[in-house]
Amino acid sequence: MSESRGPGRRPGRRPGVSDTRGQILTAARAIFAEKGFDKATIRGIARAAGVDPALVHHYFDTKEGVFVAAMRLPFDPAVLVPILVTGPREEVGERLVRFILTITADPKAREPVLALLRSAVTNDQVVAMIREFMVEALLGRVADALGIPLLRMEAAFSQMFGLVMARHIVQMEPMASADPEELVALVGPTIQRYVDP
């Protein structure tokens, strides 16, 4: 309980690189849950983890990077967004739908996403974190890159979110077993319409 006050450590516990990283992520989860994504800071997470802020930057680069690792997201918006918005503008819809279907086709990548969706709809604290992260780090950035109003990007998100829910959580047939390319052809034009200003 008062372990963090004293310098003493239990025998057999060997702090090392992975331990520090884990300590930061544990602290980050608590801070994000308490303050939400917007108000959380690298400094605050470092303080809660008992490490220097430079270490947090070293391991995770940005606050978003900490969030992605803490929530075990299978993608990093900082990497993802430029990929999604690069390429022919008239193919953005297909590209986004294909991306979301590909990432959720792999059970290992899908599970953290579904876990996050599940806790988002049942836990107000989690939903606030997700909302702030989604809007700021993902949707806002894509909307800016494409030069469209945020509302249109949120409409596109709502379609992809519903698609993942219907296919992988509700698992309604024939959608659950549909060929991904059939869904790209069906839903891609919806997203394209939203992102065409």
Place this chain on the structure above:
Amino acid sequence: MSESRGPGRRPGRRPGVSDTRGQILTAARAIFAEKGFDKATIRGIARAAGVDPALVHHYFDTKEGVFVAAMRLPFDPAVLVPILVTGPREEVGERLVRFILTITADPKAREPVLALLRSAVTNDQVVAMIREFMVEALLGRVADALGIPLLRMEAAFSQMFGLVMARHIVQMEPMASADPEELVALVGPTIQRYVDP
């Protein structure tokens, strides 16, 4: 515990119309949870409630009617579907989006829907019931009435489901506060495209 075996009743408990109705609904919730919507029968629900099947028909007409009442759904597909598919075919998209936004705008009607969505994503038994009911009583029927493949109707559903989640559960701005008619104009054409064969 063994109350149902004997004819004895506790004093002060006056069984009446509403009591029988409540008994049927309690039994129905257990049966739907155990067997799912497809395999549940009026006969089975009546047996579990200790009443004659004719009484279940009297109160709720159909198995769907029992489900709607047991789940406290704010709409009955048997009533709703004909309304939704009546009128100009080119306005079906707008009509569906306006309906879902109107029903979820009223907190009293919204809460049971959100509660159902929440338990659907976290409870496998509930999700199976919802899936069977949605596909059989709602989406399949609309798809038939419109003469389109079920997959297209499920795509339309996924968009409306995502819209309700983004607006009322994730509550992302500006979507959460957007004017309903702005959303009808934005999302209506998506639904229209799905239901145009």
